[in-house]
Amino acid sequence: MQEHKNTAVESEPAGFPWKQVIGLILSLALTFLALWIAVGLSLPVHVTLTLIVGLAVIQALIQLFMFMHVLEGTDTSHQILGLIFGIFVAFAMVAGTLWIMYFTL
Amino acid sequence: MAASTLTESEKRKNMPLEYSTEEGDLRIVGFWIFLAAELVLFSTLFATYLVLQSHTAGAPTAKDLFKINPVMAETIVLLVSSFTCGLGTLELRRHNTKGLIAWLVVTVILGLAFIGLEANEFYSYAVHEGAPLSSSAFLSGFFILLGTHGAHVTLGIFWVTAIIIQLAQRGITAVTARKAFMVGLYWHFLDVVWIFIFTAVYLTGLVI
Numbered sequence: 001m002q003e004h005k006n007t008a009v010e011s012e013p014a015g016f017p018w019k020q021v022i023g024l025i026l027s028l029a030l031t032f033l034a035l036w037i038a039v040g041l042s043l044p045v046h047v048t049l050t051l052i053v054g055l056a057v058i059q060a061l062i063q064l065f066m067f068m069h070v071l072e073g074t075d076t077s078h079q080i081l082g083l084i085f086g087i088f089v090a091f092a093m094v095a096g097t098l099w100i101m102y103f104t105l
Numbered sequence: 106m107a108a109s110t111l112t113e114s115e116k117r118k119n120m121p122l123e124y125s126t127e128e129g130d131l132r133i134v135g136f137w138i139f140l141a142a143e144l145v146l147f148s149t150l151f152a153t154y155l156v157l158q159s160h161t162a163g164a165p166t167a168k169d170l171f172k173i174n175p176v177m178a179e180t181i182v183l184l185v186s187s188f189t190c191g192l193g194t195l196e197l198r199r200h201n202t203k204g205l206i207a208w209l210v211v212t213v214i215l216g217l218a219f220i221g222l223e224a225n226e227f228y229s230y231a232v233h234e235g236a237p238l239s240s241s242a243f244l245s246g247f248f249i250l251l252g253t254h255g256a257h258v259t260l261g262i263f264w265v266t267a268i269i270i271q272l273a274q275r276g277i278t279a280v281t282a283r284k285a286f287m288v289g290l291y292w293h294f295l296d297v298v299w300i301f302i303f304t305a306v307y308l309t310g311l312v313i
Contacts, residue, residue, distance in 0.1 A: 017195050024188040031180055038308040048312050056304040060297045067191040067293045074116045074130055079137035086141025090148030097152035
């Protein structure tokens, strides 16, 4: 315990972990909402797909901000830029592939 | 230069323990870059799967194979494990070693439950339904995408276990705090990937 006595302060106050519990409830609610939209409703396929992908993106953002503390650090610009670049390449890969292959499917 | 170094270290004094050294701070930034690269890896597998989804070659299709209950069980177990891992990070911030270890142990148990459910699902497809990896392009894409995610979760189980052992031996220090925080990031990232597998593979398979 000696070696970190003078370093960082305890940063989370005691008490009920509201942020984490709300994150969990939102994740579960969005998961069941997506299931209900896909299985329970009979919307046109493209409407269903748009809605469930939108819900997945919201859920990813919940993980990112409520559990992964993406905005923390002494200089967050590097990790945010790296992440945005990763998301951009992932999106270009998936959307680009589907767009090109759409003509042959 | 000296002034800016001072402000950086002044800033670090008010940050959680895992950011308290320059090394820890930089390693966490580096880990975010690694996660961004992992995102790209999974995006190639998603792109492949989505293209091959309709190429079922007479073998069982997504609609034949996927069942809602086991998929929801896997999803809920992984979502809750991400929550317990988040509570571990909270206890880390409170410098509560026992609380941190307890939540990480719960996370490992939930991770094992997830792998068990997934192995059972793979086994029933490959053996009972006659739909192994080699039977169609759709099933190759399916098993490679989900297998890669499952392999990551398995690695995560070993990694969290190793961190639990280190925390039990050394307590929460600037180094173990950084390691516990990083393995937490990894675990939450795998949950994010699963959310997209749930949406793009299972729900889409049930709809199309």
